[in-house]
Amino acid sequence: MKRIALLGMPNTGKSTLFNRLSGASARVGNWPGITVDLMSAKILMGGHIAELIDLPGLYDLHGFSDDEQVVRHFLSNNMVDLAIIVLNSSQIDRQLSLALQIKNLGLPTILLLNMQDEAKRAGISIDTLAMSQQLGFPVVQISAKYGDGCPQALQVAAKQLADKKNEISPQAVAALLEADVQIEQDMHNIVKKSVQMPAELNDETTDKIDKVLLHPMFGLPLFFIAMFLLFQFIFSAGAPLQAGMAWVLALLRSTILEPLLSGLPVWLNGLLLDGIFNGISTVAAFVPIIVLFFLVMSMVEDSGYLSRAAFLMDALMSKIGLDGRGFVMVLMGFGCNVPALMGTRVMRSRPMRLLTMLVIPLSLCSARLQVFLFMIAALFKPQQAAYIMFTLYMVSFFTIFLTAILFKGQYKSTEPFILELPPYRFPTPRQIWLRGWQEVKYFLNRATKFIVIGVVMVWALTHYPTNVPPASVGTLAGQIGALFAPILNPIGIDTQLAIALIFGFVAKEIVIGSLAVIYGMQGDALSHQIATNIDWVQGMSFMLFTLIYTPCLSTIATMKSESKSSAFMWLSIAWSLGLAWVVSFIFYQGARALGF
């Protein structure tokens, strides 16, 4: 099968073109030694199936950024039969340098001048024939977003693929990538001969919007308002959808699965229903939130506002080693950590991305909020509730800053902070929808197995041995809790609470439910029981621990699939457990020392 690679600078529309050509057939592929995900799709080209790959954006074939290395690595290890270069027509005067660098590799190549629509509006005219004569390969103007020129581009690509056989091996490419040639002069000549550009081409609408959104005084407040509204939208629209999903799943369980499986032995029934089915339900519960999150994020990203957020927040965020886009993801983590972790993909520097991923699980997500509301109601007076909640949010921010500051030396970004501010653009509904769908597919593919196995394990821990009541002190989970008593006693956590913490590894949503099983009672009776079993100092310590330690299996699964590193996943788990213990210890012992 022939292999076609899309190459170009960031933000030139490679992914837009990729999505247009591949439709829904795209999948995330694994490539040797590469730590970012590359999308690939099988497409029909000139009567043959070819594999199309969306490579990360690069500025310079010899550059040092993570993405530039990924592309080099890819080209040095994989045979490419056709390179499709995508450039932004409005910036052709500077982007042509990349095309010339790629030309030097000697691969069969075509050049697509994208965003024809914007270039036309700006009064840029390009003589593609003249340009193609000078370059020595076909040049086509297209608009990937609206589809103009795309059929023609496909034809040209198919022809090039059929005519030109690639004689350059990956090894030869690797050798060529070592050397560089003088390109500046060539670029200048080609642009002079084939491009006409007005002297000034500023997008007035963009300028006007920027005057407001990047205003020295109002820019930041507007940013926070925008974030707040988006956040509200995602999570208030998400809650009923999640509830609906839970309702459907519960119905499925009670009306179909339970009667169907009732004949099975108890252990098998439990494994299937409480293990595997609950695991699948846990995964399903994230689907609505992920779709909504990426519907909104693709608007924020494609509109160009995310780069503006980086501009506004950089002064503050650079001090803790993060950047403004990372900050947006951390904020979104306060709704749900899982999509926030996935969203860090916009950050192209791997160290900075890892640092952001390390702090996101510390943001107090809505699932943890449910646990706190219940515990606070059980242990505190109503007038105290708001203060306790506020304290927990402050602790969450504090642990985020602390972690970022402690680890920023470890995860130092070597990439210069130089970003393009694209003109404001409205994404098409198709683009938005495709993004949401792709992300869900990705999450399901990567996380389902991991989460289901985890849920089954916790089910087993809390149901074996079978001669004691489920989730009681006699089960494996209770025994683990007892084993850890020497560590957990100093932070005021007894065996029952320890079992709840083990459940909490699966998802914080089930912690209250697990307490109900552990104590064998529900609602007000459960609240009373908890209030008589533990005092507020223990309760607070339990909440601090719950806040800081690993939020849920889905977060862990996402952490692993996004970082492509089990070591990093373990680091995150160990760090959050350690930090949770230290904070709870200081609080618990401090409060006891003060006589509470």
Next chain:
Amino acid sequence: MTIANNMKLNSLNPGQQGVINAIDAEQGLHQRLNAMGFRIGKKIELIRRASFNGPLHVRIGATDIILRGIDAARIQLIPA
């Protein structure tokens, strides 16, 4: 508004323009600046600065770019 000779990009005021005269940066930064259109002889305008001493928003030809003050200090300008 003309600017002094050999002024650094980070000391421009919003609205001021200059022509890039020298870029004094190590290879990685140099390449990135180059690819973004920072080339000797190009006209550059400072559009705005972010508050709290944040990044600069500059314009070269058709491209708007943000970069930090320390990186901008590597770019020397002469009057347009």
